[in-house]
């Protein structure tokens with residue numbers, strides 16, 4: 001029995017009739033066409049499918065689309081503002097935080113969650129936060145550097161905003 | 167200056183020229199960090215169907231019956247096919263040739279018998295993926311299970327069950343390599359060190375599983391196959407052969423490829439079945455491998471058991487090496503299955519002068535997935551065994567592991583160095599990389615701390631690995647399917663440059679490094695150069711990316727194609743300036759005389775080539791050149807890794823405290839990317855040392871069938887790596903580059919195991935087989951732990967006491 005749902009993805013509402021068993025990651029990719037969210041295991045073990053659900057990182061292969069009904073999702077496609085990359089994306093680019101790029105959207109969304117909670121995480125905190133996200137290419141060191149670079153950028157941006165507001 | 171791997175953030179310099187050697191940030195990244203690139207699963211074609219495979223749950227069984235009726239009745243199912251439907255479709259190819267090799271037929275779908283868990287027996291096609299998977303579960307297959315051949319050593323017994331009845335044996339081949347006076351070496355030896363060393367089975371686990379999308383257009387009579395592969399051209403040829411189509415009507419495209427590590431250096435049955443379905447059904451078909459399928463039915467790596475004997479003089483000089491190696495090949499061959507272990511033989515003397523060798527490799531058939539090339543492919547096995555043996559010998563002779571290594575290195579002046587295994591190391595200075603690594607690690611201090619630690623019951627260990635490897639694969643004479651690479655360089659009428667490369671990068675970043683290279687040669691900016699790869703309709707025939715060859719072979723092809731255009735442009739420029747074309751220099755968008763007194767714009771020369779009104783008489787218009795580069799030899803990167811660990815005797819857990827890697831991959835085009843390759847490589851080797859292992863139980867069931875059971879390295883487990891480099895250019899190519907894709911993996915694994923075994927030496931523990939999981943280490947400690955006063959005291963225990 002199909003169910004009508006509406007999910008706000010990257011600021012735009014997407015309505016569809018779906019099977020109750022449809023995974024959120026399949027809704028994002030197959031129904032709404034956001035293929036930037038990748039699938040590496042479908043069993044909640046690799047983190048490639050990480051997105052933000054109401055602002056918090058979740059593995060979208062562990063959430064049913066119907067559970068996301070009426071809620072909002074941010075995917076990797078929703079991070080950049082027009083031509084301006086998000087600070088975390090810039091961090092990954094500058095610090096060579098990716099090779100094949102398959103784990104990258106999940107890593108970036110997970111880092112987003114971390115930096116929302118903690119503006120200046122230590123190396124160990126970063127590594128811990130990324131515990132559910134696997135990367136087979138980088139050995140993680142450049143990913144850690146990327147997140148640190150992003151934290152510095154976000155800090156600077158916040159400082160400039162604060163000065164501007166004064 | 168040692169680097170801790172951090173980039174300075176200012177990776178893009180200004181101006182033109184001198185791009186080689188810069189930490190230039192990657193051109194491929196903007197699409198990847200925004201999620202707007204396309205991997206196979208991201209492709210959508212009108213009318214596309216989805217395919218799922220039905221796979222064997224048994225390691226060895228006869229297929230009694232197959233019933234597809236209920237699968238067909240699932241709404242949305244379009245077709246269910248079995249082996250008999252594929253009449254006329256060729257077998258899965260193997261390019262490896264060896265004398266007396268027994269090669270089993272390897273059909274894309276199993277006929278009559280299944281021989282490993284995960285072997286495909288049927289394929290289902292449906293309107294959507296959920297329906298395809300539902301129906302696949304409803305295909306009813308009745309099996310008569312047979313005894314499974316799982317243990318490769320038991321498989322060698324005379325009365326062993328057989329994987330392939332027709333061979334009457336499970337031995338696929340025996341490959342000997344003998345050189346020098348081995349008998350004399352062992353006779354003259356003061357000491358003979360023996361050990362059995364296991365390289366366990368591993369799974370490559372690229373984060374993107376395999377995937378194939380195929381579309382047949384009957385009007386154009388073209389079959390297009392998008393596959394997550396490292397070898398688009400070889401795959402095109404093989405698909406045309408398997409399906410009996412003219413090669414001119416097959417096009418293979420690699421979408422973005424999410425890692426390969428050798429696992430996608432292959433031609434898989436699915437790469438025949440999916441295109442076949444697309445042509446029969448007249449609709450595009452997509453198959454994306456699930457992770458479970460990836461663990462079961464994508465090639466595995468390693469899986470060798472080596473029996474070694476090292477003959478030494480009292481002073482540590484190595485006289486000879488005997489090795490009997492059993493290599494588990496699995497049930498069928500993939501592209502290079504049988505030849506991978508033979509690479510182990512070539513590299514087994516490592517970076518040491520070993521005048522006599524007697525090596526014998528036995529390839530064994532078992533009821534498991536095929537082994538094949540996994541990052542390092544035969545070379546990590548060699549490095550592991552020789553580096554362990556040298557350490558064991560040092561311990562036996564009471565020498566420092568540094569000293570025994572130095573004693574047996576060839577001198578820098580001895581290069582090119584001919585090994586007794588028959589390869590010629592191009593260039594090296596092993597002393598230099600080792601010294602640098604020891605200095606960076608603070609070796610003397612580490613040793614002092616280790617001794618002090620023993621007094622407090624702390625188990626610190628220091629592990630070394632000095633490695634050399636075979637890269638830049640390779641001269642065609644030594645390769646199963648050609649070892650050259652192609653490149654086309656085209657300067658477009660607007661002065662932008664297009665590079666077409668036969669290499670097929672999938673994370674290595676050649677879109678960037680080749681752009682740096684070409685920009686450097688032309689005096690342009692990397693932004694002006696676009697690198698295209700992975701489309702057989704656009705790119706001249708090429709070999710692909712594997713064996714750390716893309717830069718050393720593919721890059722050199724790009725270099726020569728660029729040189730061809732430069733000499734043509736020089737001729738045009740000279741003609742325009744009315745001077746001789748000799749010694750003109752490219753830079754800052756100009757082509758000028760050496761003294762810079764005369765010059766003509768790069769763009770002006772390009773226009774002349776395309777307008778074709780002011781060309782030197784008889785010259786062809788246009789600015790495009792292709793080069794097929796055939797290397798004269800492999801390249802041989804080398805390095806020294808130092809790893810310091812602490813082993814917790816209570817838990818058996820190993821903590822890596824410090825990791826220093828000094829690698830020499832010749833000249834470097836982009837240090838940032840080289841660091842990335844080394845980091846990733848180290849972690850794969852370290853993971854083999856400490857946690858990864860594919861396990862089949864005695865029935866041949868795959869125990870490690872998911873990421874829950876197969877322990878991939880995570881961020882928390884990794885230390886900060888300290889990297890440095892020495893630079894010894896290769897004489898094999900004009901850029902002096904060697905290759906870096908596998909170095910980290912090859913170097914790191916023995917360094918870690920040597921460190922752990924060193925830490926446990928006070929307990930008299932000589933060796934523990936990988937992976938050094940806490941439980942295994944704990945058990946070894948329990949077994950060895952007897953209070954120093956009671957029982958037999960080991961040498962190291964005495965040493966610990968003496969220092970106490």
Ligand code: FES
Nearest residue numbers: 040041042047061
């Ligand atoms: S695909 Fe969701 S965690 Fe792997």
Ligand code: FES
Nearest residue numbers: 099103135136137
């Ligand atoms: S960049 Fe390839 S898996 Fe992380």
